[in-house]
Amino acid sequence: xxxxxxxxxxxxxxxPSGNLTLGNYLGxxxxxxxxxxxxxxxxxxxxxxxxxxxxxxxAELSRNTRELAxxxxxxxxxxxxxxxxxxxxVSAHAELGWIFNCVARLGxxxxxxxxxxxxxxxxxxxxxxxxxxxxxxxADILVYHATHVPVGEDQKQHVELSRDIAAKFNHDFGxxxxxxxxxxxxxxxxxxxxxxxxxxxxxxSDPSDMSRINLTDDADTISRKIRKARTDALPLPDxxxxxxxxxxxxxLVRIFAALGxxxxxxxxxxxxxxxxxxxxPALAEIAVSTLKPISAEMRxxxxxxxxxxxxxxxxxxxxxxxxxxxxxxxxxxxxTVRSRFRER
Numbered sequence: 001x002x003x004x005x006x007x008x009x010x011x012x013x014x015x016p017s018g019n020l021t022l023g024n025y026l027g028x029x030x031x032x033x034x035x036x037x038x039x040x041x042x043x044x045x046x047x048x049x050x051x052x053x054x055x056x057x058x059a060e061l062s063r064n065t066r067e068l069a070x071x072x073x074x075x076x077x078x079x080x081x082x083x084x085x086x087x088x089x090v091s092a093h094a095e096l097g098w099i100f101n102c103v104a105r106l107g108x109x110x111x112x113x114x115x116x117x118x119x120x121x122x123x124x125x126x127x128x129x130x131x132x133x134x135x136x137x138x139a140d141i142l143v144y145h146a147t148h149v150p151v152g153e154d155q156k157q158h159v160e161l162s163r164d165i166a167a168k169f170n171h172d173f174g175x176x177x178x179x180x181x182x183x184x185x186x187x188x189x190x191x192x193x194x195x196x197x198x199x200x201x202x203x204x205s206d207p208s209d210m211s212r213i214n215l216t217d218d219a220d221t222i223s224r225k226i227r228k229a230r231t232d233a234l235p236l237p238d239x240x241x242x243x244x245x246x247x248x249x250x251x252l253v254r255i256f257a258a259l260g261x262x263x264x265x266x267x268x269x270x271x272x273x274x275x276x277x278x279x280x281p282a283l284a285e286i287a288v289s290t291l292k293p294i295s296a297e298m299r300x301x302x303x304x305x306x307x308x309x310x311x312x313x314x315x316x317x318x319x320x321x322x323x324x325x326x327x328x329x330x331x332x333x334x335x336t337v338r339s340r341f342r343e344r
Contacts, residue, residue: 003147003179010035011146013045013087016065022213022291023192023202025075026258031150033076043144043319044072046086049094049136053129066308071215074297085315087140092323096143097136099330103169104135108161138162142178143323150184153191154201159183173333192255195229198247213287216295223284231276238272240264252283259286
């Protein structure tokens with residue numbers, strides 16, 4: 001065990017920014033569902049406090065939060081077997097986030113690449129929240145004493161920061177209180193790329209809807225997007241070595257492998273030497289068969305927002321039952337007076 005003395009627990013969160021994609025499903029949510037069978041407690045969160053680091057239309061934020069929850073459940077996440085909630089309903093996240101603002105060093109934050117990528121030349125016009133949100137992300141994880149965090153390769157740096165914050169807090173106060181969480185990056189489809197540019201990650205923020213497959217797309221739309229996906233003029237190779245330097249071909253093979261629960265080499269054993277005109281219809285067929293029931297269930301769930309809210313509320317109660325005692329212990333370690341909370 002990477003964190004001896006700590007109960008194994010998985011935490012992961014996704015921003016409710018709308019348009020859950022095939023990349024989200026294959027790169028994250030599918031694994032979330034599988035982890036329910038690993039014998040480890042699983043905690044999954046719509047991180048709406050992270051979403052407001054940039055301005056959000058209030059109506060869209062609530063709609064996107066419910067849609068993301070529906071997407072989780074439609075993909076197979078069971079709110080009775082996992083804890084499913086939205087971040088803002090458990091105030092311990094924000095409270096521990098402030099404590100970690102006081103633990104994290106400015107130099108650590110300056111090294112975080114995602115702020116630089118998102119802010120660009122407009123850094124001075126960005127919110128303080130956007131700059132400091134990695135410490136809130138650390139709080140999201142550590143307020144549950146989570147030991148494992150399934151993330152994409154591009155989020156690994158945030159888990160490493162969480163480890164640094166946990167280690168510094170433990171060192172500063174002479175305790176072994178916070179675990180140092182381990183990033184879980186595995187599977188053939190941890191990074192699904194754009195259908196229009198195989199060098200860029202599939203993103204719900206891409207201006208072109210043809211660059212991605214949304215979980216809400218119908219069968220005709222999925223087939224059309226795959227048919228029009230960018231490829232090169234060569235046939236598929238016979239081995240994975242032949243995918244080097246062919247990002248679009250590699251991406252489509254990776255998607256087929258993930259949807260079919262097979263290896264990339266297995267896909268090429270079946271389709272090697274064939275043109276994309278033969279491969280794309282097979283890929284569309286497996287994509288539609290996988291995603292059609294998910295999109296149908298999402299439509300059913302989003303038709304009853306009251307039930308989604310009730311599920312998120314129950315999940316928040318379960319999450320708070322774990323988080324609040326950890327937060328209280330953190331304040332005790334700090335030396336703050338907590339007389340109001342002694343009966344909690």
